[in-house]
Amino acid sequence: xxxxxxxxxxxxxxxxxxxxxxxxxxxxxxxxxxxxxxxxxxxxxxxxxxxxxxxxxxxxxxxxxxxxxxxxxxxxxxxxxxxxxxxxxxxxxxxxxxxxxxxxxxxxxxxxxxxxxxxxxxxxxxxxxxxxxxxxxxxxxxxxxxxxxxxxxxxxxxxxxxxxxxxxxxxxxxxxxxxxxxxxxxxxxxxxxxxxxxxxxxxxxxxxxxxxxxxxxxxxxxxxxxxxxxxxxxxxxxxxxxxxxxxxxxxxxxxxxxxxxxxxxxxxxxxxxxxxxxxxxxxxxxxxxxxxxxxxxxxxxxxxxxxxxxxxxxxxxxxxxxxxxxxxxxxxxxxxxxxxxxxxxxxxxxxxxxxxxxxxxxxxxxxxxxxxxxxxxxxxxxxxxxxxxxxxxxxxxxxxxxxx
Amino acid sequence: xxxxxxxxxxxxxxxxxxxxxxxxxxxxxxxxxxxxxxxxxxxxxxxxxxxxxxxxxxxxxxxxxxxxx
Numbered sequence: 001x002x003x004x005x006x007x008x009x010x011x012x013x014x015x016x017x018x019x020x021x022x023x024x025x026x027x028x029x030x031x032x033x034x035x036x037x038x039x040x041x042x043x044x045x046x047x048x049x050x051x052x053x054x055x056x057x058x059x060x061x062x063x064x065x066x067x068x069x070x071x072x073x074x075x076x077x078x079x080x081x082x083x084x085x086x087x088x089x090x091x092x093x094x095x096x097x098x099x100x101x102x103x104x105x106x107x108x109x110x111x112x113x114x115x116x117x118x119x120x121x122x123x124x125x126x127x128x129x130x131x132x133x134x135x136x137x138x139x140x141x142x143x144x145x146x147x148x149x150x151x152x153x154x155x156x157x158x159x160x161x162x163x164x165x166x167x168x169x170x171x172x173x174x175x176x177x178x179x180x181x182x183x184x185x186x187x188x189x190x191x192x193x194x195x196x197x198x199x200x201x202x203x204x205x206x207x208x209x210x211x212x213x214x215x216x217x218x219x220x221x222x223x224x225x226x227x228x229x230x231x232x233x234x235x236x237x238x239x240x241x242x243x244x245x246x247x248x249x250x251x252x253x254x255x256x257x258x259x260x261x262x263x264x265x266x267x268x269x270x271x272x273x274x275x276x277x278x279x280x281x282x283x284x285x286x287x288x289x290x291x292x293x294x295x296x297x298x299x300x301x302x303x304x305x306x307x308x309x310x311x312x313x314x315x316x317x318x319x320x321x322x323x324x325x326x327x328x329x330x331x332x333x334x335x336x337x338x339x340x341x342x343x344x345x346x347x348x349x350x351x352x353x354x355x356x357x358x359x360x361x362x363x364x365x366x367x368x369x370x371x372x373x374x375x376x377x378x379x380x381x382x383x384x385x386x387x388x389x390x391x392x393x394x395x396x397x398x399x400x401x402x403x404x
Numbered sequence: 405x406x407x408x409x410x411x412x413x414x415x416x417x418x419x420x421x422x423x424x425x426x427x428x429x430x431x432x433x434x435x436x437x438x439x440x441x442x443x444x445x446x447x448x449x450x451x452x453x454x455x456x457x458x459x460x461x462x463x464x465x466x467x468x469x470x471x472x473x
Contacts, residue, residue, distance in 0.1 A: 017457060020457060021454070021457070024453060025455075026448055032419070043460075045460060215456060289460060290418075290420060290458065291456065293420075293458050295459070297454060297457075317420075317423075319418060319460075321416075326416070326417065326435075328418075345433075370435075371417030371418075371419055371431055371435030372431060372432075372433060372435065373420065374417075375419040375422055375423075375431060378419070378423055379423070379426075382423070396434070
């Protein structure tokens with residue numbers, strides 16, 4: 001009998017953590033980690049921050065080097081991405097034409113940057129891979145002006161990094177009048193928008209882009225922004241096209257049950273997975289680092305213990321570091337929810353916004369520069385709590401600090 | 405017995421470790437990890453290693469007691 005094989009397709013955080021978690025669970029079969037990039041697996045959050053700034057090297061962001069892979073018994077198949085799946089034959093087809101047999105398959109191909117709908121030219125960037133970040137870093141060396149289209153977390157982080165690098169003219173454009181207002185109530189979203197202006201970034205919110213040409217960006221209000229460099233940060237799309245026709249259900253990601261199973265012995269995790277979230281009672285796709293890591297642990301458990309599978313029912317958690325602001329979001333947040341603001345020890349810099357569902361239950365939190373408050377919120381979300389209880393617990397933090 | 409090593413400079417207060425193993429990790433008022441229990445009995449080791457692997461900045465290592473570094 002040959003040993004069983006688990007093939008993991010996708011060598012970013014989710015794929016790497018799945019390989020490590022399989023070994024931690026005591027899996028003694030072969031583990032093959034397939035990636036389309038030739039670089040060793042690396043971590044993506046630094047791409048818009050320390051790596052873009054040149055403060056972190058490729059080695060600093062490496063998740064698994066050859067030595068660690070060998071020690072963990074993980075075979076790296078890099079620079080040779082998957083191109084197709086033959087479910088009946090239990091084989092994955094790779095770019096070089098070879099086929100890998102599997103007993104269990106883990107789909108962790110992530111998402112890619114949504115491409116610029118305004119066409120490309122030299123100096124127009126997206127940031128999703130290390131190569132993307134290096135190309136942008138190179139262009140930023142020439143100085144400004146820099147125009148960033150899209151004021152989501154990635155765009156905001158790049159604006160902060162560029163400012164710290166000394167780029168004089170940075171403009172952040174977003175067609176939404178108050179960016180992030182989908183996930184934040186307007187008053188808090190406005191505070192986030194104001195942060196950019198305070199740090200010297202020009203904001204053009206509520207104005208769309210009509211085109212990008214050799215000299216700059218044209219806006220819907222007829223104005224034109226000069227740009228030596230343009231970054232387009234308008235979201236991501238799941239890398240699921242290669243699975244079309246495989247027999248799996250593909251619908252804005254790989255559709256999975258609560259155990260992250262797309263079919264018998266096929267599991268998906270991270271940005272590419274749309275699984276049935278038991279807490280929400282519906283299919284969810286999450287593009288968050290922590291979700292990929294937690295789902296990887298869950299999938300590894302389910303591969304090693306198929307008789308006692310664990311449902312993946314995480315409390316959502318995402319962070320963003322912008323300028324000297326550390327922003328943490330947990331659970332559900334958003335303008336349609338009732339909310340209360342709790343000032344932190346230094347209210348100008350630190351605060352927590354707590355959101356409630358209709359019944360007064362605690363639904364989620366946005367916390368700025370106050371990790372302990374964020375932790376209280378996450379624990380309360382895991383346990384189910386009333387908003388006023390969580391509020392009292394967080395207010396007690398400042399009362400305690402004032403006594404000291 | 406395994407020991408927990410925490411890089412206090414690298415820690416950014418994401419607190420994933422506390423969610424994973426709150427008997428071993430906490431964070432202080434400045435958002436820096438506090439190791440509540442540096443020595444990890446073998447039966448707890450896997451669970452604590454799982455928690456360490458959720459650190460976004462790889463600030464936590466579970467090492468064999470007496471091992472170098």
